[in-house]
Amino acid sequence: MELIMEQFxxxxxxxxxxxxxxxxxxxxxxxxxxxxxxxxxxGSMSRFGPLSFISKIFVWIIRGTPLMIQLLIIYYFxxxxxxxxxxxxxxxxxxxxxxxxxxxxxxxYFSEIYRGxxxxxxxxxxxxxxxxxxxxxxxxxxxxxxxMIKRVVPPMSNEIITLVKDTSLARIIALQEIxxxxxxxxxxxxxxxxxxxxxxFTAVYxxxxxxxxxxxxxxLEKKLDYFQ
Amino acid sequence: MSILEVEHIxxxxxxxxxxxxxxxxxxxxxxxxxIGSSGSGKTTLLRCLNFLExxxxxxxxxxxxxxxxxxxxxxxxxxxxxxxRLHFGxxxxxxxxxxxxxxxxxVMLAKELQAKERPDYKEKxxxxxxxxQAQAEALLDQMGLSDRKGNYPHQLSxxxxxxxAIARALALQPDILCFDEPTSALDPxxxxxxxxxxxxxxxxxxxxxxxTHEMAFARDVADQVIFMDDGYILExxxxxxxxxxxxxxxxxxxLMRFTQREKGGxxxxx
Ligand SMILES: Nc1ncnc2c1ncn2[C@@H]1O[C@H](COP(=O)(O)OP(=O)(O)O)[C@@H](O)[C@H]1O
Ligand SMILES: [Mg+2]
Numbered sequence: 001m002e003l004i005m006e007q008f009x010x011x012x013x014x015x016x017x018x019x020x021x022x023x024x025x026x027x028x029x030x031x032x033x034x035x036x037x038x039x040x041x042x043g044s045m046s047r048f049g050p051l052s053f054i055s056k057i058f059v060w061i062i063r064g065t066p067l068m069i070q071l072l073i074i075y076y077f078x079x080x081x082x083x084x085x086x087x088x089x090x091x092x093x094x095x096x097x098x099x100x101x102x103x104x105x106x107x108x109y110f111s112e113i114y115r116g117x118x119x120x121x122x123x124x125x126x127x128x129x130x131x132x133x134x135x136x137x138x139x140x141x142x143x144x145x146x147x148m149i150k151r152v153v154p155p156m157s158n159e160i161i162t163l164v165k166d167t168s169l170a171r172i173i174a175l176q177e178i179x180x181x182x183x184x185x186x187x188x189x190x191x192x193x194x195x196x197x198x199x200x201f202t203a204v205y206x207x208x209x210x211x212x213x214x215x216x217x218x219x220l221e222k223k224l225d226y227f228q
Numbered sequence: 229m230s231i232l233e234v235e236h237i238x239x240x241x242x243x244x245x246x247x248x249x250x251x252x253x254x255x256x257x258x259x260x261x262x263i264g265s266s267g268s269g270k271t272t273l274l275r276c277l278n279f280l281e282x283x284x285x286x287x288x289x290x291x292x293x294x295x296x297x298x299x300x301x302x303x304x305x306x307x308x309x310x311x312x313r314l315h316f317g318x319x320x321x322x323x324x325x326x327x328x329x330x331x332x333x334x335v336m337l338a339k340e341l342q343a344k345e346r347p348d349y350k351e352k353x354x355x356x357x358x359x360x361q362a363q364a365e366a367l368l369d370q371m372g373l374s375d376r377k378g379n380y381p382h383q384l385s386x387x388x389x390x391x392x393a394i395a396r397a398l399a400l401q402p403d404i405l406c407f408d409e410p411t412s413a414l415d416p417x418x419x420x421x422x423x424x425x426x427x428x429x430x431x432x433x434x435x436x437x438x439x440t441h442e443m444a445f446a447r448d449v450a451d452q453v454i455f456m457d458d459g460y461i462l463e464x465x466x467x468x469x470x471x472x473x474x475x476x477x478x479x480x481x482x483l484m485r486f487t488q489r490e491k492g493g494x495x496x497x498x
Contacts, residue, residue, distance in 0.1 A: 124324035127324065128320065130280065130313070131313060132397075134338055227380050228380075
């Protein structure tokens with residue numbers, strides 16, 4: 001116990017650094033996947049057959065395979081198979097590869113949620129707007145958008161909570177996120193070696209982060225409770 | 229001159245011919261009831277009048293102005309249609325109120341959006357808004373919803389929702405107000421309040437086209453009854469004649485089914 005108390009400040013400092021990388025990956029994934037998901041959703045709802053087909057196949061492949069495999073393929077494939085290491089070496093390259101993998105993967109999940117949200121709004125809503133002489137953009141912004149958001153928030157909340165935990169998968173390409181930082185103390189780092197508790201302690205970070213997110217997303221959901 | 233003239237409207241979906249040569253006219257201040265069995269094309273006809281469907285053939289004229297002519301592509305353009313639509317109002321079977329707006333908000337929304345296109349909107353924002361709100365409140369009062377203005381649709385009964393929907397349609401002062409089975413989605417005890425409101429509009433000489441399965445009401449409210457069957461207008465005339473002395477055998481059969489049902493105590497249809 002005393003030993004842990006002694007190690008604690010050193011470990012926390014290292015974990016904080018790893019957690020910043022975790023958070024960076026988390027936010028960049030959200031920023032990229034939210035709009036890209038919308039593009040894919042529109043693609044799969046397109047009346048142009050080939051576009052809709054390609055979008056649906058793409059979503060099926062991405063959702064049907066583990067994110068970990070996608071990470072490995074995206075990171076290693078260009079260098080090892082094509083002999084064109086586009087990611088460059090070092091932490092920057094790993095972060096870029098991880099970001100691309102996460103954005104693509106999450107965009108596919110988001111696109112399905114968006115599609116459900118968009119198609120879940122009854123056509124009668126648009127027709128009522130049309131009959132009242134509203135333009136299509138007025139109908140979208142004043143009538144259907146908020147109803148879509150209301151439908152999309154609960155499943156998106158689930159995905160966002162999952163994303164926080166999924167960032168740990170980036171460990172597989174040695175991205176220096178929080179798990180990596182915790183693991184370093186097993187092998188030996190900054191005079192501490194064979195310590196397994198830092199790894200376990202990373203869970204606290206995830207818990208606190210998800211606790212805050214659950215609270216915020218719950219608030220948003222509550223805000224949209226005034227109508228049905 | 230008739231306020232509405234519909235000539236030779238035809239509409240086909242994929243390979244089902246739903247409307248096969250529909251022609252009728254309507255005078256200002258008159259009410260026409262459209263009756264007919266399910267699938268005869270009543271909804272499709274109202275949707276054509278409101279430009280939710282595009283007829284394959286035919287002409288629609290309001291106050292002598294050609295609003296739609298299938299032979300003239302210009303009358304079918306989106307930007308044109310938006311203005312022409314405003315000659316008509318449509319009350320849906322399933323209300324289609326906007327759930328995120330209060331009763332008052334539902335009635336005001338379209339009018340407010342229209343006002344934003346006015347050149348003097350910026351200067352007179354406040355007056356315009358107050359005027360629209362006063363008009364909407366008056367309409368809700370008229371519908372007997374004075375104490376429900378601030379409620380959201382999910383807080384209202386079906387009958388109240390439908391009355392809000394009627395006020396919403398009236399707010400744009402359409403020349404012709406269409407109803408597509410306005411009471412079919414309501415519990416039987418709530419149909420009365422909606423029918424009374426529609427009746428009072430008829431008494432104020434509102435020009436209306438009412439598709440309904442409420443036969444007693446159709447007869448009571450209408451100046452003219454149209455019986456539709458399989459995409460055709462099989463019979464039309466004044467209510468007394470159509471209900472008491474139908475010329476066509478099919479009309480007679482249809483009315484028989486209904487009187488039996490009403491006698492049997494099941495007048496409600498979903
Ligand atoms: N969008 C559509 N696509 C294909 N068929 C349709 C469509 N709308 C209506 N129909 C068909 O047209 C016929 C008439 O429908 P409708 O106008 O709703 O009749 P009613 O209102 O008299 O019950 C029905 O057979 C229906 O299946
Ligand atoms: Mg119908």
